[in-house]
Amino acid sequence: MVKYAELDLVFQALCDPTRRALVEQLTLGPASVSELAAPLPMSLPAVHQHLKVLERSALVRSEKVGRVRTCRLELTMLDTVQDWIDARRATWERRLGRLDTYLAALPPETPASINQEKEQV
Amino acid sequence: MVKYAELDLVFQALCDPTRRALVEQLTLGPASVSELAAPLPMSLPAVHQHLKVLERSALVRSEKVGRVRTCRLELTMLDTVQDWIDARRATWERRLGRLDTYLAALPPETPASINQEKEQV
């Protein structure tokens, strides 16, 4: 049920501001390696390595034509991230739902103990 | 406009499977450090360090009462992640929208050149 090893790679890819900048640039459309590197304050090999991390995470796909490599964004992996977040939120909300019914079923004579009971559900 | 330095910490916190497991556990409700550590195949100090990473990212908040530290999940940061993802998707969709209107405005006599023109928008 939990084969979320790919999430390691996606989250790790996105935890670096340079790589998020690359992703943001690629949402505007495909670009070559040097086009992507141009605005960034680092060497071309550095950008190349960041792109490898992004490709490893499947956030970016690329193909080389002639001597130019064109990189494109792959949104599928952002869906995977969103699915994980949604699943956590779902569990969280379900817990709060059970909490409400539990509190509603309580005798209303113990208002002072609510804060303690609340978190034990 | 882009003060997303917090995203570094959140994505970095979530890129480790142990820490995601901790987050998943905490969606079920608050827990102490040893409760969180019990099912994990590592020492207590290791878990303690993971929790520090999660707290640094603001995904987890904790308070110590007596000698027990109780950890709770903080969903706000998941919203921040989701906002970033939504923003990327929005740019992406807007680009595809422009692409559609551009293609619709094209003279229909050049079907073979579509694949080339497509990505230059």
Add this chain to the structure above:
DNA sequence: CGCATACTTAACCATGTGCTTAACTATGTG
């Protein structure tokens, strides 16, 4: 007080990450 419990801190170690510069490999162009 004496001892267990629940962390917490410190020191250490192996690997991984994010750069750098230098050198190498195509691939177009005049």
Add this chain to the structure above:
DNA sequence: CACATAGTTAAGCACATGGTTAAGTATGCG
């Protein structure tokens, strides 16, 4: 062919990460 262009690879370096064990600090209980 000569030369520029666009990547790519390799080596090295500083620092971060994820674990370990050992020792230290409160706190609660009999």
